[in-house]
Amino acid sequence: MGIVSLDLIEPEMILAKEVRDSSGRILLGQGAEITEKHLSLFRRWGIIELDIEGQGEEIEEGPLDPEILDEAREKMKAIFRHNNMVHPFVEALHEIVSEREARKMMRNREVQT
Amino acid sequence: MISRSLERFLNDDFELPAFPKVVLRLNQLLASKQFALSEVGDVLSRDPGLSAKVLELVNSSVYGLKTRVETVNRAVVMIGAEQVRQLVIATSVVKMFKSIPHNLIQVEDFWKHCVACGAIAKKLAELQGEEQPDRFFVAGLLHDVGRLILYLKAPEKMNEVFEKVKDGEMLFHEAERKVFGFNHAEVGFQLCRIWSLPDFFRETAGYHHNPEDAFRHHEAASLIHIADFIANALQLGSSGQKYVPLLDDFAWNRSGFTSSIAEGVVNESMEKYEEAIHVLL
Numbered sequence: 001m002g003i004v005s006l007d008l009i010e011p012e013m014i015l016a017k018e019v020r021d022s023s024g025r026i027l028l029g030q031g032a033e034i035t036e037k038h039l040s041l042f043r044r045w046g047i048i049e050l051d052i053e054g055q056g057e058e059i060e061e062g063p064l065d066p067e068i069l070d071e072a073r074e075k076m077k078a079i080f081r082h083n084n085m086v087h088p089f090v091e092a093l094h095e096i097v098s099e100r101e102a103r104k105m106m107r108n109r110e111v112q113t
Numbered sequence: 114m115i116s117r118s119l120e121r122f123l124n125d126d127f128e129l130p131a132f133p134k135v136v137l138r139l140n141q142l143l144a145s146k147q148f149a150l151s152e153v154g155d156v157l158s159r160d161p162g163l164s165a166k167v168l169e170l171v172n173s174s175v176y177g178l179k180t181r182v183e184t185v186n187r188a189v190v191m192i193g194a195e196q197v198r199q200l201v202i203a204t205s206v207v208k209m210f211k212s213i214p215h216n217l218i219q220v221e222d223f224w225k226h227c228v229a230c231g232a233i234a235k236k237l238a239e240l241q242g243e244e245q246p247d248r249f250f251v252a253g254l255l256h257d258v259g260r261l262i263l264y265l266k267a268p269e270k271m272n273e274v275f276e277k278v279k280d281g282e283m284l285f286h287e288a289e290r291k292v293f294g295f296n297h298a299e300v301g302f303q304l305c306r307i308w309s310l311p312d313f314f315r316e317t318a319g320y321h322h323n324p325e326d327a328f329r330h331h332e333a334a335s336l337i338h339i340a341d342f343i344a345n346a347l348q349l350g351s352s353g354q355k356y357v358p359l360l361d362d363f364a365w366n367r368s369g370f371t372s373s374i375a376e377g378v379v380n381e382s383m384e385k386y387e388e389a390i391h392v393l394l
Contacts, residue, residue, distance in 0.1 A: 077347070082284055082359045088372035090360055093346045096379055100347070 002107055006043065011036050017051035017092045064102050068109075072102035115303065118294035123303055130209040132202070132308075135160040139198045140309055153194045154186030157201065166204050167197065168391060173388040175232065190232055202308060203254040207393050210261055217264055217271055218353050221394055225350020227254050228393060232385035234340035235371070236378050241336070241368070249255045249336065249391075252317040253344075254338050255310075259300030259318065263289065264353075271353075278355070285354040286322050292321055298322050325363040335364035343378065349386060 001014075013034050017028045019042070027045070028038060034050075042050070076098045083090045150197045158164050164185045170299050171188045172181055182188045189197050196312040213220050229254025238246035264271050270292050289296040298320075302319025309324035317337045324334035338361055344350075345357045 078281075078353070079348070080357050081281055082356055084360075087360060087365075089370070089375060092372040092375040093343065093379075096375055097346050097348070099354065 001084060002054075003049050004047050006039070006047060009034060009039060009041070009050055014053040015050060016053045018049060019050060028084050064099060065106060067086065067097065069102045072105060073098040076101055087107060115394070116295055118301065122266070122295070122300070123307075124129070129262075129304075129307070130204055130236075131211060131241055132209070133163060135163055136202055136205055138311065139201060141348050141352065143194060143198055144309075148194070150189050150194055151186055152319060153189045153197060154184070156199065157185045157189075160227070163201060163204060163208075166208075167200055169390065169392045170200060170204070171198055173385070175235065175389050176229070176247065190245060192263075197244070198277070199248060199251045199310070199314070202310065202386055203251045204393065210258075211394065213265065215264055215268070215375075217275065218240060218329055218351070220261075222350040222393055223257070223261060223264075223352050225390055226344055226352045227257055227350075228389045229344035229347065229386050230254075230256055230337070230340045231347035232382040232389055233314075233343050233378060234337055235385065236382045237340055237370075237374075239375060240268075240370070240378070241332075248313065249317075249333070252314055252333065252337055253340055256301065256303065256318050256321050256341060257297060258304055259292060259302070260289075260297035260352055262291070262304065263297055267293070274293045275353070291347075298300055303374060306331065322358065322361075323362060331367060335361075335367040338364040339370070343375075343382075347379065 004013075011034055015028060015030055015032045015034060018030045021027055026039075027047075028034075032038075054106055073094070077085070079097075080090060080094055085091060085094065125224040135157060136157075139153065140251070142156055157167065161375060167185060167188060168182060170176065171178065171192060176192065178191060182191055186252075192200075207224055211220060211224065224363040231250040234249040234253035235246050238249040243249065265272075273292045274288045276284065277283055277291060278285050283291075286298065298319050298321055302315045305315040305318050313330055313333060316327045317333050320330075320334040321337040321341055323337050324331055327334045342360050344355060347355060
């Protein structure tokens with residue numbers, strides 16, 4: 001599964017997680033095959049992304065691109081600006097969130113290409 | 114112990130949404146000290162919606178019970194009457210404040226942050242060998258509830274707070290104090306008192322930014338502080354804060370944790386987080 005922006009979703013893709021509206025009502029269930037009609041409804045309802053089966057799975061496990069990881073580290077440094085970056089726990093957490101961010105960036109880039 | 118500005122704020126004509134009847138009945142029943150466990154189940158089952166949520170949470174990885182619990186009576190036996198009451202209160206608070214539209218924040222994102230904090234806090238409590246790790250999930254859920262009241266009751270002033278933190282120089286709770294004269298943690302403390310929650314919850318909500326100043330529950334407040342720190346770093350939902358608050362030295366030293374716990378805590382809290390937001394939001 002992987003989060004895919006609505007603009008990049010094509011009919012016949014399979015929903016990995018149900019879609020809910022803002023009040024929590026299920027609009028389309030997990031495992032459903034997406035149709036053109038669904039897509040136009042989602043657009044109207046302001047849904048911006050969906051969790052799609054089989055997207056970005058290899059990225060969840062595979063090695064991280066070192067350049068993207070460095071980019072993510074730099075980006076994540078900003079949210080820790082009030083903290084002492086040499087504190088071992090802050091450092092450990094910064095690395096974890098940077099890796100998560102790097103995977104997200106790799107997923108987004110893969111979907112775009 | 115309550116500042117005059119905060120007292121005025123709470124006494125103002127803003128009415129807190131009312132708890133469902135079931136909560137009031139549970140409070141009465143448990144306060145009487147003489148009750149059968151089956152009575153707790155009977156009271157709770159009069160609210161089928163709440164009962165269903167409690168059962169779903171108790172059966173989720175958040176509680177991690179080995180056998181499936183099919184009835185609320187069984188849930189009371191398995192996790193305890195007081196734990197059920199706390200869970201019912203927290204679930205009701207989320208429900209009461211879930212669908213309120215707001216132009217400064219997405220209320221759903223707010224609760225995601227709180228659920229993340231709760232899931233992480235429970236994991237940290239298990240690592241510390243806490244006897245009742247479940248209450249840390251509830252404490253995490255409620256730790257920022259005071260901020261929600263600030264948003265709902267004083268949106269213009271919260272807008273000022275947003276202006277103050279925009280350039281990243283000041284932390285959110287510091288800016289609240291500048292604008293209001295008190296911060297969301299102090300409001301949270303008073304809300305937990307109004308809701309007759311045990312002092313454990315008053316202090317975890319009230320001192321999660323300054324655990325050193327707690328009355329009795331320094332360890333618990335420190336643990337919620339660290340859970341909040343991790344939840345902010347992971348950017349799971351948001352209570353409005355863009356930056357990770359400063360990791361408090363007192364809290365870190367008091368916890369006795371080392372940095373090696375980070376990865377395990379993050380990985381193992383994720384499943385609990387996903388399941389809990391599925392049930393609650």
